[in-house]
Amino acid sequence: SNDPLVVFTPSGKRGRFPVGTPVLTAARQLGVDLDSVCGGRGICSKCQITPSYGEFSKHGVTVADDALSEWNKVEQRYKDKRGLIDGRRLGCQAKIEKDVVIDVPPESQVHKQVVRKRAEARDIVMNPSIRLFYVEVEEPDMHKPSGDLERLCEALKKQWDVKGVKADLHILRQMQPALRKGAWKVTVAVHLGVDRQSPRIMHIWPGYYEGSIYGLAVDLGSTTIAAHLCDLKSGEVLASSGIMNPQIRFGEDLMSRVSYAMMNKGGDQEMTRAVRDGMNALFVQISKEAQIDQALIMDAVFVCNPVMHHLFLGIDPFELGQAPFALATSDALALEARDLDLNLHPTARVYLLPCIAGHVGADAAAVALSEAPDKSEDLVLVVDVGTNAEILLGNNDKVLACSSPTGPAFEGAQISSGQRAAPGAIERVEINPITKEPRFRVIGSEIWSDEDGFEQSIATTGITGICGSGIIEVIAEMRLAGLLDASGLIGSAEQTGSVRCVPEGRTNAYLLWDGSAEGGPRITVTNPDIRAIQMAKAALYSGARLLMDKIGVDTVDRVVLAGAFGAHISAKHAMVLGMIPDCQLDKVTSAGNAAGTGARIALLNTNARREIEDTVRQIEKIETAVEPRFQEHFVNASAIPNSADPFPILES
Ligand code: FES
Structure with missing residues (x-):
């Protein structure tokens, strides 16, 4: 055919289209991943593309602009109002005139990849469960009576191919004013469910909603609760924050929390409340940090070990404390945030990953x-x-x-000079195999200790103890330097030729640091430390x-x-x-x-x-x-x- 040939990059998808076909239409027909929230009305700018010939773009110089139709009014209006990067076009407005190669920049792809920094890690492909859709709804007509919701759903089906949408009562209450305020144009956030099986409207805004919606990824640990707040449109992490798990006051480790629940009536409920309160405090903190409205957090994913899983859900963890360690359920759970008393969007969704076994959690x-x-x-x-x-x-x-x-022990507990990884903790250790003298680095100080120069740096940071990584290194270095035998016994000063091997109790210890002259600690590695x-x-x-x-x-x-x-x-x-x-x-x-x-x-x-x-x-x-x-x-x-x-x- 004589129709112009259109090639999309990076997908390589290609096809011929009649002159005047909008780029967005061509992209859709070819299955090219090109975003659109407004459905091609020149409002959302999600459909931005860059026309270019060949694979090597000319560093921002538009070489192919003439291959697309004349700059049109809608784009001009958009550009005047909101700005458009030079060389970028709105895919729904630009029309095909000649053969053209069109690049879809990453931010215009729905399934864009969120790059992970580690070389061996897979990138994350965006496909969030909640998406925004802009729709134009038919106005009510006395001759064809139908509800506003039915016409809204019809519009979603026609304009977005989202079928069988449901809405909760709280949406019904906001819908009519929103439709009228937006002159029958609204943006809706729809929870699509797996394979768009059970779409549900979660939120409605009059007109085109410029803002974003958010989600939380929460790692609920026994010691700390850490969360990432993500933009569900871009995939970007907007803030990361953590707090201590407030359940610590019921027991440092998991088994002591299980026994707290066993020994105290209502103890499990107390711990459930504590962790949920802590979590809500964390949500306030992280939303502040990212400067977003907490009520726009619509999705949250939680991962945790089995005991935390049960306590978070309000299930007595009793069975997890004894063989055969049966979980209430090992399946993944899709719930609503309000069932867990979490202060997020009123119909925010919660997803818990599946547990692997009674001891191996989500x-x-x-x-x-x-x-x-x-x-x-x-x-x-x-x-x-x-x-x-x-x-x-x-x-x-x-x-x-x-x-x-x-x-x-790996976290520094049960170790005589052990502490959490925090400023003042020795984190890296080397022992000279000839002299048996140590040099080390302290968290909060950039430099390694040595004979000269170090004293000054510690004067400002202060050495307080040794953390998990430090204890691993010092013991391994002691073994390599011949201060320690394979069974884990520290030799005496005579055996090792090091004055740092000092008697302590019935065995020996290795003196890593003596700050006692300046009122600081004396840090030794003892045999019980090594045993732990x-x-x-x-x-x-x-x-x-x-x-x-x-x-x-x-x-x-x-x-x-x-x-x-x-x-x-x-x-x-x-x-x-x-x-x-x-x-x-x-x-x-x-x-x-x-x-x-x-x-x-x-x-x-x-x-x-x-x-x-x-x-x-x-x-x-x-x-x-x-x-x-x-x-x-x-x-x-x-x-x-x-x-x-x-x-x-x-x-x-
Ligand atoms: Fe929204 Fe083009 S699709 S501006």
Whole structure:
């Protein structure tokens, strides 16, 4: 045909269209992902495109403007009122005249990708469950009587192909004034549900609504509650904020909270109230920070461990405190925020990811969604280290999961000079293998300690203790420097030739820092400290090892360390201790807060929710408590690095 050829980039989709066809129409016919909220009326500017010939754009110079029809009035009006970047056109207004290559910039794509910073991480494809639609509704007519809602739904069907829309009473109450105020033009926020199966109007604005709507991705941990506030139109994270979990006053760890519920009548309800109150306070804080109206938060995704899951929902966690650790439900839950007393939009939706097993929660499911072991070619071990280590091992063939009770030692608890990772904590340690002298770095100070120059820097920061990553490093360094044997015993000054090995109780300790002359602390690493870390790391390793047995392998291809702790420990030191199985060091990476990222993926992409529900159903759950080999692995893994399993890569 002689019709002009139109090629869209980056999709590469192409077709011939009659002269005068609007670009948006061509895009729709070809299935090109080009956004539109106003339905081609020149109001929303979501349909912006850049005409260009060939693949190499000429740095903002419009070379192909003449290939689209004359700048038209609607665009001019838009440009005068709101501005339009040079070279950009409104896709619904610009019409095709000659052969043209049209670029759809990322911000004009509905399913735009939210880029994640880590090289190995998949980008997030936008597909939120709630979307905005601008519609023109037919005016009522006495001769064809029908309700305003019916005509609104008809318009949504005709103009947006959204069928079977329902509306709650609260929408019915606002709808008639909104329709009339907007002169029969309104913007509606519609919760589309999976596959647009059960669309529901959540909000109505007269005319074209310029603003955005928001969602929350919440990682509800036993110690902290962290949230990301996201723009549901752009996918952007507008603010991230966290608070301590107010349930801490009922017990530091999960089991003490379960027993609080058992020992105190109504104790579970008290804790449910505490966590919801805390969460509402966090929502106020994060909305302030992002300067948005809290009532425009319409969607929220929560990830948490099973005990927090039950306490948040108001379910007594009693059954989770005893074998066989039955969950009330392991399925994903789609609820309304008001059922959970959350102060968000009046009909805000809440989604909880599925739990994997009685000990492996929705937080682990979120890690699986973020790190996608089920899509990995090579065998990947993913560990989320907290007071319970949640462990996933697998590849695109199968994935196994278990949890292992590591206890709080990795967080600096149970350690004589231990503290949380905060300014003043020693976080990095090196010990010279010849002189056995340490140098270290303190959180809040950029520089490493050494003979000269350091004293001054600590005078301003002050050294207060040693955090989880610091304790891992110092113990591994002690082992490498020959101050510590494989069983975890610290040698004496005579044995090691280091005056820093001092007697303490019936064993020895290593003096890392003595600030007592200046009124500061004396920081030693004691044998009980080492014992606590040995127990914790043995629990972590034996969980991983058990999963490796089940798959029938002795090594893994990759290790991903998730969680705040995983972000701070050094791979080398973790391996020297035998926390994680032997692996190429450059194949050990940190994923940061993968549970929070998984929550964000589920918030921004409804398909991901279904995907993870399927994945979780297929994950094979291993209960460490009933596996006889777990004990054996645990005993072997108490040695540093291990008394039975080889670490050939580490040794070479
Ligand atoms: Fe809204 Fe073009 S589709 S301005």
